Amino acid sequence: xxxxxxxxxxxxxxxxxxxxxxxxxxxxxxxxxxxxxxxxxxxxxxxxxxxxxxxxxxxxxxxxxxxxxxxxxxxxxxxxxxxxxxxxxxxxxxxxxxxxxxxxxxxxxxxxxxxxxxxxxxxxxxxxx
Numbered sequence: 001x002x003x004x005x006x007x008x009x010x011x012x013x014x015x016x017x018x019x020x021x022x023x024x025x026x027x028x029x030x031x032x033x034x035x036x037x038x039x040x041x042x043x044x045x046x047x048x049x050x051x052x053x054x055x056x057x058x059x060x061x062x063x064x065x066x067x068x069x070x071x072x073x074x075x076x077x078x079x080x081x082x083x084x085x086x087x088x089x090x091x092x093x094x095x096x097x098x099x100x101x102x103x104x105x106x107x108x109x110x111x112x113x114x115x116x117x118x119x120x121x122x123x124x125x126x127x128x129x
Contacts, residue, residue: 007074013049013085022049022087027119029112033095033104037087038112046080048073049087056093065090072101079106081113 013019025039041047050069052062069088073080075098088105090096 007070007077010043011045011047011073011077013047013087018047018085019049019051019087022085027112027116029108029115030091031104031108032091033100034108035089035091036105036108036112037089038109038116039085040116041083041085044083046077046082046084046086049085051087051089053089056090061093065093065096068096068098068101069105072098072105076102076106080109084109084113 013022022037022039025037027039028035028037030036048070050066052065052069054062056062056065069090073086073088086105086109090101
């Protein structure tokens, strides 16, 4: 039996408004491999948007990085929390490998989810505000 990890079109952030909403939340973390922005998704599933700048090289190089990031997201989607929108930005093309992206993506998403939940939590009673 083969376990499938599909990457349907609904798992992509496509609209500029979605990217702006995630960026405006300003909940971000980096680890030298990736910079990840995060926000709650209006959908139940986790979606990803990719932003690869020209500083990484020509279109061939940028498309390779995007393919690696999409594959890392697809393979790690079972380990990522549900209901999030992510924007992933690669930082160093010399560290661009599938295992590095998978590890970085899962670690940063867990870290950012804790930060997001702490920001959304109501203040405790009796605590100074």
